[in-house]
Amino acid sequence: MTALVTGGAGYIGSHMALALLERGEDVVILDNLTTGVRDLVPDKAQFVQGDVGDARLVRQLIAEHEVDSVLHFAGSTVVPDSVSDPLRYYANNTCNSRTLIEACIQGGVKHFIFSSTAAVYGATEAEMIDENAPKIPANPYGRSKLMTEWMLQDAASATSLKYIALRYFNVAGADPLGRTGQSTPRATHLIKRACQTALGRLPYLGIFGVDFATPDGTGVRDYIHVSDLVAAHALALDHLRAGGESGAFNCGYGHGFSVRQVIGAVEQASGHKLAVKELPRRPGDPPAVVADPGKLKGRLGWTPRYDALDQIVRHALEWESRVDAR
Numbered sequence: 584m585t586a587l588v589t590g591g592a593g594y595i596g597s598h599m600a601l602a603l604l605e606r607g608e609d610v611v612i613l614d615n616l617t618t619g620v621r622d623l624v625p626d627k628a629q630f631v632q633g634d635v636g637d638a639r640l641v642r643q644l645i646a647e648h649e650v651d652s653v654l655h656f657a658g659s660t661v662v663p664d665s666v667s668d669p670l671r672y673y674a675n676n677t678c679n680s681r682t683l684i685e686a687c688i689q690g691g692v693k694h695f696i697f698s699s700t701a702a703v704y705g706a707t708e709a710e711m712i713d714e715n716a717p718k719i720p721a722n723p724y725g726r727s728k729l730m731t732e733w734m735l736q737d738a739a740s741a742t743s744l745k746y747i748a749l750r751y752f753n754v755a756g757a758d759p760l761g762r763t764g765q766s767t768p769r770a771t772h773l774i775k776r777a778c779q780t781a782l783g784r785l786p787y788l789g790i791f792g793v794d795f796a797t798p799d800g801t802g803v804r805d806y807i808h809v810s811d812l813v814a815a816h817a818l819a820l821d822h823l824r825a826g827g828e829s830g831a832f833n834c835g836y837g838h839g840f841s842v843r844q845v846i847g848a849v850e851q852a853s854g855h856k857l858a859v860k861e862l863p864r865r866p867g868d869p870p871a872v873v874a875d876p877g878k879l880k881g882r883l884g885w886t887p888r889y890d891a892l893d894q895i896v897r898h899a900l901e902w903e904s905r906v907d908a909r
């Protein structure tokens with residue numbers, strides 16, 4: 584039995600591939616390397632450069648490797664890009680996922696783990712978001728992912744495919760052993776950019792909004808360590824393989840940190856004061872987004888190991904100081 588990891592040369596997918604290999608699984612990685620990095624593919628994984636929208640290739644891989652499970656990370660993830668080029672996001676995240684799901688069903692794949700996002704909820708007043716919160720995505724990225732969740736839900740009702748959609752909150756940090764980390768060429772995420780600033784690769788860190796209704800006026804997010812997120816995927820896979828039901832789960836810790844708190848943590852970890860510039864809010868940014876992780880803990884038995892901002896930041900910084908300036 585083999586796990587097919589789409590986007591396995593990317594940030595989260597490469598961490599997943601390592602974790603699966605550590606569990607003794609056979610791993611095939613399918614990645615088109617548009618944002619993935621070949622060097623992040625673990626040696627023991629089989630690597631195929633290609634597209635999840637290539638139905639023939641996917642069917643061939645499933646048959647050849649007797650794939651029983653697909654973990655689908657490949658996708659486009661930059662929210663502002665999804666606003667300026669929505670059809671590319673629907674093509675890559677929605678249409679290609681549809682092709683992949685169909686190929687899985689045709690090839691007899693039984694288990695499908697999908698990288699979804701907190702962006703499926705959109706703006707919400709709730710202090711902590713649970714899975715039943717209204718799904719009103721505020722941008723094409725969130726809609727492209729929500730549509731894939733709907734396809735999975737409908738396909739799972741009609742076929743023997745079972746799925747888990749994991750709705751990621753703010754993924755950060757890097758492999759504690761330093762084997763992989765976030766290498767996306769054009770980083771937009773706060774912790775990555777704060778680390779780049781601390782290392783002198785960015786002249787300053789922009790703070791997008793200082794007038795939110797939050798304790799210090801800056802945006803609050805629930806930052807989850809990538810290794811804890813990967814552990815949630817492994818539990819989801821075990822759950823499905825043990826005959827568990829399909830469903831969606833939030834992935835976050837249940838508490839948030841502000842932009843200023845993140846900056847403080849990066850300053851502490853790096854020993855450098857960060858140059859910052861207070862800027863207007865980024866369009867569409869909600870004040871606070873925090874997960875209710877009760878379902879993930881209760882149903883899948885998830886216990887976080889890295890729920891500490893200083894640790895997340897330290898791992899991110901260690902990785903950032905290893906990679907070339909990008």
Ligand code: UDP
Pocket residue numbers: 753771772773774776788789790791792801802803804842865868
């Ligand atoms: N943010 C910021 N400066 C940056 C990047 C992000 O102030 O250079 C803020 C952003 O407005 C939000 C938080 O940091 O409040 C997290 O943003 P990120 O892009 O990391 O993730 P998002 O929550 O948008 O998915």
